[in-house]
């Protein structure tokens with residue numbers, strides 16, 4: 001995902017003469033990209049890490065040393081330092097592989113941002129604006145107010161979360177995609193860097209999904225407000241950056257942060273993602289969304305864990321040794337695809353050995 005760059009900044013100056021329609025589209029496109037850059041999960045931020053440590057310390061205090069897991073996925077009592085930075089987790093080979101996969105992804109990222117993201121994001125929003133103009137005519141040029149800002153925030157959040165859910169569901173259910181996403185699930189311990197642990201081919205797929213959802217909603221709102229959605233966009237930055245940033249990083253931290261049961265039915269608590277990483281059959285294919293529980297609830301994949309529920313992480317003892325090193329995780333998908341092609345496996349046959 002781009003951190004701050006808009007496609008205009010990446011691709012160079014626009015032509016000197018810009019027609020009114022193109023200008024509107026260009027303007028809207030920049031808005032979409034600013035929103036995308038502001039809202040998508042970014043790499044580690046000190047504010048987020050400090051907030052994570054502060055909440056973890058609070059959990060340690062109120063639970064008398066309980067509430068964090070060890071590398072085996074079991075809850076255990078610990079002193080504060082061991083609670084916050086357990087040696088068995090941060091010295092684990094999985095944590096080292098997280099780091100190298102993250103570095104690879106950072107190096108390769110610029111190559112696909114320009115080629116793929118600029119096309120999908122701005123292409124989608126241009127298509128949406130043009131379609132709306134074709135069907136309904138010129139923009140109604142509505143005036144933005146606080147209520148509309150909230151609606152814009154909420155719609156963007158729900159749309160992004162739905163697209164995330166759909167991609168994530170496909171990553172688990174389609175064998176060729178599972179071969180890629182397995183790299184995220186081969187993490188045997190969770191650290192904040194596990195969030196970025198993806199095969200370098202999976203990065204563009206997630207990013208295209210984000211660009212598609214922001215382009216779609218951005219196009220609709222840019223048309224409705226004739227580009228006057230700037231305030232709402234600015235308003236969104238704080239809310240989304242905090243929600244995505246915090247949730248994305250805490251859910252890959254080994255400390256269990258539960259929400260009250262009622263709230264968990266609406267928002268994913270960080271500990272609900274511990275379940276998603278568990279190899280126990282009852283935990284498979286649960287809690288797919290990024291932020292809300294709404295889509296998981298709607299499609300029957302929501303799983304709210306009990307307090308201190310055992311969640312051993314990884315892809316399971318039977319195949320874990322094939323996905324342990326950096327090299328194994330990098331070539332693994334290619335090997336799986338080759339085997340699928342060679343054996344002419346039906347998709348179901350591939351899915352059956354997802355996890356043992």
Ligand SMILES: [Zn+2]
Nearest residue numbers: 168172181276
């Ligand atoms: Zn997953």
Ligand SMILES: [Zn+2]
Nearest residue numbers: 184195273277
């Ligand atoms: Zn994860």
